[in-house]
Amino acid sequence: MILFIKLLLAHLLGDFIWQPNSWVANKELKKHKSVYLYIHILLHGVLAAVLAAEINFIPYAVVIAVTHGIVDLIKLNFQKPKTKRTWFIVDQIAHVLILIGIVLLYENKPIPDFWKDNQFWILLTGFLLLTKPTSIFIKTIISIWAPESKNSNQDNSLIAAGNYIGILERLFVFGFILTGHFEAIGFLLAAKSIFRFGDLKEAKDRKLTEYVLIGTLISFGIALLVGLAVQALLLQLL
Incomplete structure (x- = not known):
């Protein structure tokens, strides 16, 4: 575990802390012809070797550097302005998976x-259940009450923002339950109510208010039930 943490630190230093924006811009412009790409690759290899602090790890550090360069090249050649966020996420996941593989191999x-570990599978299942599956479930349940939009042009909300807010609030509730901070759930619900109050007041739409309230209560209710169920299952394993 400590080796993975050291390699993750090396990755964070090489990819974020010690990589200037000018390097990133040059790599995106020149791709494989950018000298900064190869400096970046070398930096990752050196950081991995130094932080691992083991002579036998040097060949593995070389593998980390080479694979990092390959992943970066794939991202640089396939990403488009509209897909940069997606490729950034894919790029980072690939780097972390490679580090995990290197640690397991070494x-x-x-x-x-x-x-x-059974606890891992219980936690993972509870975590994933509260993301997209619950969002789809809630959307399906309350769809019969969905208010019609009178003027879609006036809707200035971010794309899918409500969905992401719901997922985040459920995961917060999940974490609060598992750590025994039930009082924080009340603060979270109150905070959301305060932010929502202004929007609902301006809308002056009772149906919209009831629709949001139903969705919020169902979301919090499912998060509570899943959190308590996971907590009970974890206690049985002790």
Whole structure:
């Protein structure tokens, strides 16, 4: 575990802290012809070797550097202005997965310890359940009450913002329950109510107010039930 943390630190230093915006711009412009791409690759290899602080790890540091460069090249060649965010996420996930693979290979652990841990699977299932599956469930349940938009041109909200807010609030509730901070759930609900109050007051639409209230209560209710269920299952494993 400590080796992975060191390699993750090396990745954060190389990809964010010590990579100027000018390097990024030059790489996006010149791609494989950019000298900064190869400096960036070398930096990652050096950081991995230095932070691992083991002579035997040097060949693995070389592999990290080379694979990092390959992933970056794929991103630079396939990303478009509209897909930069998606490729950034894919790029970072790929780098982290490679680091995990390197750690498992170096420590001769074909199967990660967490893979055999029942607590991990319970937590992961609860976490994922509260994301898109719950959003779809809530949307389906309250769709019969969805108010008609009188003027869609006046809707200045961000795309899918409500969906992401719902997911985040459920995950916060989930975390609060597992850490025993039930009082924080009340603060979260109050904070959302305050922010929503202004929008609903301006809308002057009772149906919209009731629609939002139903969705919020269902969202919090499901998060509470899942959190308590996961907590109960975890306690049974102790």
